[in-house]
Amino acid sequence: MDKPRDAAAKDGHVETSPASTPAKKPHADGSPAESNAAPVRSELMVAETTDDPAIEADDTASDAGYESETASRASTSVCSSVRDYEFENNRRYHRFQEGRYQFPNDEPEQEREDMKHAMVVHLCQGKLHYAPLENPQKMLDIGTGTGIWAIDMGDEYPEAEILGIDLSPIQPQWVPPNVQFMVDDAEAEWVIPPDSLDYVHIRHMTSSIRDWPTLLSRAYQALKPGGWIELQELQFEVRCDDGTVRQGNKVAHFFETMKRALINFDVDLLAMRHNKRNVTDAGFVNVTEIPFKVPIGEWPKDARMKMIGLYNRSMIHDALYGVAVRPFTRGLKWTPEEVEVYLIDVRRELTDSSQHGYTPYTIVTGRKPG
Numbered sequence: 001m002d003k004p005r006d007a008a009a010k011d012g013h014v015e016t017s018p019a020s021t022p023a024k025k026p027h028a029d030g031s032p033a034e035s036n037a038a039p040v041r042s043e044l045m046v047a048e049t050t051d052d053p054a055i056e057a058d059d060t061a062s063d064a065g066y067e068s069e070t071a072s073r074a075s076t077s078v079c080s081s082v083r084d085y086e087f088e089n090n091r092r093y094h095r096f097q098e099g100r101y102q103f104p105n106d107e108p109e110q111e112r113e114d115m116k117h118a119m120v121v122h123l124c125q126g127k128l129h130y131a132p133l134e135n136p137q138k139m140l141d142i143g144t145g146t147g148i149w150a151i152d153m154g155d156e157y158p159e160a161e162i163l164g165i166d167l168s169p170i171q172p173q174w175v176p177p178n179v180q181f182m183v184d185d186a187e188a189e190w191v192i193p194p195d196s197l198d199y200v201h202i203r204h205m206t207s208s209i210r211d212w213p214t215l216l217s218r219a220y221q222a223l224k225p226g227g228w229i230e231l232q233e234l235q236f237e238v239r240c241d242d243g244t245v246r247q248g249n250k251v252a253h254f255f256e257t258m259k260r261a262l263i264n265f266d267v268d269l270l271a272m273r274h275n276k277r278n279v280t281d282a283g284f285v286n287v288t289e290i291p292f293k294v295p296i297g298e299w300p301k302d303a304r305m306k307m308i309g310l311y312n313r314s315m316i317h318d319a320l321y322g323v324a325v326r327p328f329t330r331g332l333k334w335t336p337e338e339v340e341v342y343l344i345d346v347r348r349e350l351t352d353s354s355q356h357g358y359t360p361y362t363i364v365t366g367r368k369p370g
């Protein structure tokens, strides 16, 4: 990774070139299912089945008020496309390695990603990572998005260098001096020197990555012996521990539809179910899985979980059209109008606090031996 650039400090942060700069810079199809009173059981719906304690429901809940030292070879051949965007159905998409990632990168999507970050940090009681890092020097954040995690880590570890890579140049210019961003494709061949990183962070990437074993083996090679990898993923299925989620739940149906749509882009939306096994197969040891439950809506009794549920519901609500429109139109051949109409019922279902659904959130950490 590069040394931080000399730049005027502002609030402890330095101005970097936009991540669009290519070189070394700081850088379903599904018809809606019917609604009945039995718990949903489908591939994506594992109802009433976990060993973890159930979240206690608040019986009084209502919904009122709701509405390049480069990382890869791809970056060595970048051209002006890194600065460009594509527009489709009034949403903006990345242009570099066009078509790799099916979700938008515009302002509304960035705001939603930052809200998801706030939700996850709240869920993790303020922790930005679970790997037991000791004096880390070099860290890599794969698919850094708005860079919000990398920036927070830069503040938490001022002695470390953090590089965030992404297909989109959407990261801010004012960042801590030890944080850099770069436009790069994590699935292209890496040129990061072997045994050079202390920590690789991958969060919310299951809607993106096609070949997990290859990505993980590249991360393994790039890590120093003793270095850590961490994967944090929200699992896109509606689970329930008390039978209140109804058959044909539209949010569950939406996730199932999205899974079908993304198959057309060679992406498995539920690939995170194999994270622990994949990390182990890549050669990591001390592999640990930490499960969480993220309620959908404000149905939990506990105030903290209620707040997290509100975040989660808003995050899903705000995502719907943006994340669906390209996969459903290109992948399932729906029209944008069909997507709009389909989402009406999904939005309605999201506000129903009588259904105590949650999405799993799983963190997997592993250490490179040595």
Ligand SMILES: C[S@@+](CC[C@H](N)C(=O)[O-])C[C@H]1O[C@@H](n2cnc3c(N)ncnc32)[C@H](O)[C@@H]1O
Pocket: 094, 100, 101, 105, 113, 117, 142, 143, 144, 145, 146, 147, 148, 149, 165, 166, 167, 168, 184, 185, 186, 187, 202, 203, 204, 205, 208, 209
């Ligand atoms: C759901 S966002 C997650 C952002 C960030 N990891 C977080 O947790 O806040 C996924 C990000 O991965 C990026 N991405 C998708 N495929 C990628 C690839 N092959 N290489 C680099 N970035 C990628 C997208 O551009 C998007 O910003």
